[in-house]
Amino acid sequence: MLPIGLGLGAAASIAVSSSVAGLASRRRTPYVVAFWSQIVQLLVCLILIIVLRPGRLDGQTLAGVAAGLVGGIGMALNYQAMAYGALSLVAPITACSVVVPVIFSVATGESLAPLAAAGIIAIIAGVVIASSQKAPIPEDPTDTTPAGDRRALVLSIGAALAYGAFFIIIDFAPDAPGMSTLWTAVGVRLGGVTVQTLLLLLNRQSGVWLGPVAPFVVVSGLLDFSSLLLISYGAMTASYALVTALCGLYPLMVMLIGVLLLGERLTRVQSTGAILAIAGVLLVSV
Secondary structure, three states, X not given: OHHHHHHHHHHHHHHHHHHHHHHHHOOOOHHHHHHHHHHHHHHHHHHHHHHHOOOOOOHHHHHHHHHHXXXXXXXXXXXXXXXXXXXXXXXHHHHHHHHHHHHHHHHOOOOOOHHHXXXXXXXHHHHHHHOOOOOOOOOOOOOOOOOOOHHHHHHHHHHHHHHHHHHHHHOOOOOOOHHHHHHHHHHHHHHHHHHHHHHHHHXXXXXXXXXXXXXXXXXXXXXXXXHHHHHHHHHHHOOHXXXXXXXXXXXXXXXXXXXXXXXXXXXXXXXXXXXXXXXXXXXXXX
């Protein structure tokens, strides 16, 4: 039961965090939301470092910084996508990032399991189907009615590629058991803050203050970090494969939040593509 609880808890944390961040990005510039989300998570990391004292800086931190730079780009693209499109469509496309490390592994000589191959085919088919239906681009970014906004789809695919590269880089981090993995998290957040700071400097008109969405961004950052803790705990104490597979359910949870709570509307074609992409993510994650 522990792996199931950890996996579903992590998936729920990611889903709620993504949804809250997406809504905040419609009321404030996505770059600002991403910047402060990274700041919140970096502060949590530093507090845990002070309390737990996991050891000295090592190669994990450097790998984390490199991954964080790429992951920060992915976060910025993801938040932009959620600002322009329906969460229930953006989340499944972004979750397709899991296919990037698989393709990289095959390219470097590893064999591809039949389930993973089927998952890749389902993901590609799902993305193609979901993006095949045109919809008008809204003048107002806060307008979520046209769920098939092409900008959101393109940004989602870009975010998926960046997140996939993040997983590839983080995989090169030196193995270190226990709490020393906190240094990897610190490196990731430092890299992320660096990217978001540069993006803010390039978009000075957006300012840096969150205003009324500040509480939502704090909650989003804390939930995002809690999902990392749950996954890491699962890796140390439970079935990591099962935990990560259940995490693949988070796009489905985001879809439910978007449709049931936010009133988002997807066409049958878009819904079919999104569900097919989610199925592919689960197959690749098994």
